[in-house]
Amino acid sequence: MAAALSSRWRSHVHHYEWMSDYLAARRMTTAVRAMMGGIAASLAVCLVVLLRFDGPQGPVPIAMTWVAFGCGIFGVVLWAWRWPTHGQSVAFALVSNVAIALSCLAYPNPHGALLGCISFATIAAYIAFFHSTTLVVYNFAVTAVVGVIAAVRIAMTGHAAMAVVDLFIVVQINIAMPLAIHVLVRALGVDLARADRDPLTGLFNRRAFYAHSGKLLGGRPAHGGTHLAIVVVDLDDFKRINDTYGHQVGDEALIAVSQALSRAVVGAPTVIGRSGGEEFVIAAVLEDDNPAPLAERICEEIAALPEPVTASVGTAYTALDATRGNLESTLDRMVQAADAAMYEAKRAGGNKCYHFSEPYC
Numbered sequence: 001m002a003a004a005l006s007s008r009w010r011s012h013v014h015h016y017e018w019m020s021d022y023l024a025a026r027r028m029t030t031a032v033r034a035m036m037g038g039i040a041a042s043l044a045v046c047l048v049v050l051l052r053f054d055g056p057q058g059p060v061p062i063a064m065t066w067v068a069f070g071c072g073i074f075g076v077v078l079w080a081w082r083w084p085t086h087g088q089s090v091a092f093a094l095v096s097n098v099a100i101a102l103s104c105l106a107y108p109n110p111h112g113a114l115l116g117c118i119s120f121a122t123i124a125a126y127i128a129f130f131h132s133t134t135l136v137v138y139n140f141a142v143t144a145v146v147g148v149i150a151a152v153r154i155a156m157t158g159h160a161a162m163a164v165v166d167l168f169i170v171v172q173i174n175i176a177m178p179l180a181i182h183v184l185v186r187a188l189g190v191d192l193a194r195a196d197r198d199p200l201t202g203l204f205n206r207r208a209f210y211a212h213s214g215k216l217l218g219g220r221p222a223h224g225g226t227h228l229a230i231v232v233v234d235l236d237d238f239k240r241i242n243d244t245y246g247h248q249v250g251d252e253a254l255i256a257v258s259q260a261l262s263r264a265v266v267g268a269p270t271v272i273g274r275s276g277g278e279e280f281v282i283a284a285v286l287e288d289d290n291p292a293p294l295a296e297r298i299c300e301e302i303a304a305l306p307e308p309v310t311a312s313v314g315t316a317y318t319a320l321d322a323t324r325g326n327l328e329s330t331l332d333r334m335v336q337a338a339d340a341a342m343y344e345a346k347r348a349g350g351n352k353c354y355h356f357s358e359p360y361c
Contacts, residue, residue, distance in 0.1 A: 033080075033083060039075075041076045043100070048069065060106075064106040072099055104116040117150065118170055118174075120142070124178035196211075201258035203274045205274065206273060206275045210328060217327055226287060226288065227286045228284070228319075228334070230284075230338045231314070231338060232315075232335065233261065233313050234312050235278035235309055241308060241309060253307040254278065256306075257305070260302050289319070291315040291317050298313055310350055311350075312354075313342060316341065
């Protein structure tokens with residue numbers, strides 16, 4: 001059970017991260033921060049207006065409203081400060097949920113309190129966009145409880161039919177909006193995952209390789225490596241395989257090579273991509289400045305395949321500290337260097353590994 005919960009938590013973290021990356025790649029994070037900060041600020045302003053004029057009466061309701069105001073200020077500060085981490089985003093959702101619940105429960109007019117429950121839909125939409133179904137259900141459960149309390153108060157004034165209809169509208173909005181967003185985002189996630197992958201081998205395509213390599217370098221404290229190695233792998237005389245055995249055998253060979261590459265890099269933080277045709281590229285974080293063992297394992301894994309295929313391998317490496325700054329430019333230069341080394345290996349007869357002009361195997 002613990003393992004299952006841990007797996008779900010990691011999945012939710014991953015979902016939040018790729019959605020954040022998606023927005024960042026399209027330069028939309030500033031606009032989203034402004035929007036969410038504005039929503040939190042509007043909640044705080046509304047509560048101040050209510051406290052000044054037609055708001056709660058008595059020390060407890062007033063205290064509840066001030067707590068809700070503080071929750072709104074928390075949201076404003078968070079979104080003004082930075083793009084939140086996954087944990088901070090969950091905290092924002094929960095705090096906002098509490099703020100709306102407190103303000104609705106504290107409001108003396110039950111009609112206004114039930115109307116205020118529509119505000120839960122705003123947080124429900126945010127949760128559905130960024131977070132898990134569990135959190136969506138929790139938000140709805142709180143909405144239902146607060147809404148029922150307000151509806152009962154309305155019914156007690158002799159307007160039972162109005163209470164039922166108004167509660168139905170609140171529930172409908174708080175179900176329809178997050179449900180539609182949740183389905184859309186999940187479908188978008190599947191499409192984005194497919195867009196990042198080569199359909200034949202399942203490896204990252206060239207664009208995704210660069211994006212995920214940047215993440216690999218950005219996570220350097222976690223993996224503890226000191227050097228970045230780029231490995232370019234090109235299958236030898238692959239056209240002959242297609243011409244002799246047919247394209248189906250060629251496709252099977254590409255799939256087998258992709259699996260061999262995954263086996264060869266086990267133990268090192270890596271990103272593997274198919275850059276086109278019969279060429280593959282690998283970014284690996286190493287604990288030293290010697291990519292030779294990795295290159296040799298790649299040669300050996302491919303040569304040992306039952307498919308009639310060998311590969312020319314080129315490598316380049318640099319200290320991780322040298323990758324600070326423009327990561328994409330650094331990766332470009334290293335891929336070009338490894339590509340040049342790979343062609344040296346190919347000119348030397350193939351089934352070899354070169355680091356620039358020096359053979360490794």
